[in-house]
Amino acid sequence: MTPANLAATVLSAARAVFETRGLDASVLPETTTLERPRNPEHGDYASTLALQLGKKTGVAPRELAAALAEELGRQPGVKSVEIAGPGFLNIRLDAAAAGVLARDIVLAGAKYGQSDSLHGEKINLEFVSANPTGPVHIGGVRWAAVGDALSRLLRAAGATVGTEYYFNDAGSQIDRFARSLYASAKGEPAPEDGYGGAYIAEIATAVQAEAPDVLKESETGALETFRRVGVELMFAEIKQSLVEFGVHFDTYFNEKDLHDRGELQEALDRLRDQGHIFEADGATWLRTTEFGDDKDRVLRKSDGDWTYFAADCAYYLDKRKRGFDRIVIMLGADHHGYIGRMKAMAACFGDDPAVNLEILIGQLVSLVRDGEPVRMSKRAGTVITLEDFVDAIGVDATRYALARYSSDSPIDIDIEEWTRATKDNKVYYVQYVAARTANVARNAADVGLTRGEPAAFNPGLLSHEKENDLLKALGEFPAVVASAAELREPHRVARYLEDVAAAYHRFYDNCRVLPLGDEPITDLQRARLWLNDATRTVIANGLALLGVSAPERM
Known part of the structure; x- marks a missing residue:
């Protein structure tokens, strides 16, 4: 029995109590949640439903809890219910009800953990969106890991998701x-406001290979060639590095297309129709202060040029026209000031900024070696790139390390820690369980131990304390996935997997799966193999949500 199943049972019992007592059923919630008591002596799960409903019904919480406990005690799979404190319900499941989860997880396979909690939501998720003026730097690497994990989580929770990379190929940069x-290409130093690093020389050489006569052109013509071909080459490199990192976007959107298709003018006209445009000092402005921005924003300058903010408006409108109900944008710490103007812009279009636009801000990341920050890339010159990160600790460790922490917290990634084959290396710790469970399954097959037919599985045999602890941990996975998606917090999955890994190690140390020597194979060992394989399923599914592999051998 999963926590969700038990929660539904608790709510069903409450409905029965309300009907028997003639209480107003309209105060009953549509759903309820359960907690795992810190002290195992307090039961498997705890409910506060009686406390929540006491005031609403005028019935003392302990009296209501007693009625609920009596009704719950009649339900299949519930071993006992105790009342604690002012009206807490401490619930224990019988071994069979708890153990059947192992079979259910294995049979569900890759689908275990998925839900329809966000069904019906159509979400556009934009992340990375680094300018094509250099390799993806360390901040973009964080968003690549977190954004891709979040897209997987949202889909697992039932949302329709379109991932998007905004390709800024217009403007002064x-x-x-x-x-x-x-x-x-001319052998001259970079302009004072230009870009340095070995990659500039590499791209310049590649442009000359594609356009051998580029330096014979006029300066205007040469600059246009370097601009066009250089951006294409740089962006192709960015895309390739992201693919090698396991990140694939549904859409790569060019800013230039907004200009070429007249979408900036369309956005301006729409905002004018909404009554939020005014002219001043020869420029065209959007009155964002009406919706909480600290100042009004220029859309078109007095010289006729569009501002970056005008492109932001057009891009937002384009996404909404494509049918996305919620626009989620991931930005770096240096873009915190954008939140107010972007929220105001959404309101100017007539949208609800709290519903239709969501902006996530990621904090800084440092790569550390010997306790000191690694300050620059050999190739980029001034920043750490995606390739530098992967070269230092590998793809799996990079993705896991960056997704493991709340994105609104600065983090230091210690190279030694994330390359060490010890439990202190959290990705190694979790992946080791993936490999160990696979190894147990292989060894079981070698000695003729199989799970057997699902109908022959005896879940009541899984009665050991460590088996129960592991089952409870595995049962939480769907709720963890749903909450991580709803809260936009992939790190919840990583921390959960570490708890599962710890519970599995304790199970492995206390509950032998394989027979010793010539011992006959027992139904208990078959049941434990179900539990072993269920653990691998959860670990593999959780790591997949983070874009991390679940190795069969280490």
């Missing part, structure tokens, strides 16, 4: 990039 490539 691209101009500086082109000038830097041009200078490098």
Whole structure:
């Protein structure tokens, strides 16, 4: 019995009590949740439902708890119910009800953990979106790991998700990039406001390979060639590095397309129709202060040029026109000031900023060696890149390390810690369980131990304390996935997997699965093999949500 099943049983018992006593059933919640008591002596699960309903019904919580306990005690799979304190319900399951979960998990396979908690939501998730003026840097690496994990979580929770990379191929940064490539090709130092690093020379050389006569062109023509070809090459490299990192986007959206298709003007016209546009000092403004922004924003400057914010408005409108109900954008710590203007912009379009637009801010990441920050890349010159990160600790460790922490917290990633084959290396600790469970299954097959047919499985044999602890941990997975998706917090999955790994190690140390020597194979060992394989299923499913492999051997 999963926690969700038991919670439904508790609510069903409450409905029966309300009907018997003639209480107003409208105060009953649609769902209820259970907690795992810290002290195992207090039962397997605890419910506060009687406390919640006491005031609403006018019945003393302990009296209501007593009625609930009596009704729950009649339900299949419930071993006992005790009342504690002012009206807590401490619930114990019988071994068979708890143990059947092992079979259910194995039979569900990759689907275990999925739900429809976000069914019906159509979400556009934009992340990374680094400018194509250099390799993906350390901040973008964090968003690549967290954003991709979040997309997997949202889909597992039933949402329709479109992942998107906004490709900024218009504006002054691209101009500086082109000038830097041009200078490098001529053997000159980078412009004062340009880009440095070995990758500039590499891209400049690649542009010349594609356009051998580029330096014979006029400066204007050469800059346009370096701009066009250089951006294509740089962005192809960015895309390839992300693919190698396991991140695939549904859409790569070019900012230039917004300009070419006239979508900035369309957005301005829409905002004008909403009554939020005004003219001042020869420029066109959006009155965002009406919706909490600290100042109004220019959309079109007095010289006729569009602002970056105008492109932001057009891009937001484009996403909404494509049918996305909720726009989720992941931005770095240096973009915190964007939240107010973006929320106000959504309101100006007539949307509810609390519903239609969500902005997540990620804090800084440092790569550390010997207690000191690694300050620069050999290739990029001034920043740490995705390739630097992966070269230092590997793809799995990078993805796990970056997804393991709340994105709104700064983190230091210690190279030694994340490459060590010890339990202090959390990805190793979790992956070791994936490998150990696979090894147990292989060894079982070698001695002729199989799970047997599902109908022959005897869940009541899984009565050991450590088996019960592991089953309870495995049962929490669907709720962890749903809450991690709802709260946009992939780190909850990583921390949960570490708890499961710890519970499995305790089970492994106390509950032998394989027979010793010539011992006959027993039904208990078959039941434990179900539990072993259920653990691998949960570990593999959880790691997959983080984009991390579940090795069969280590």
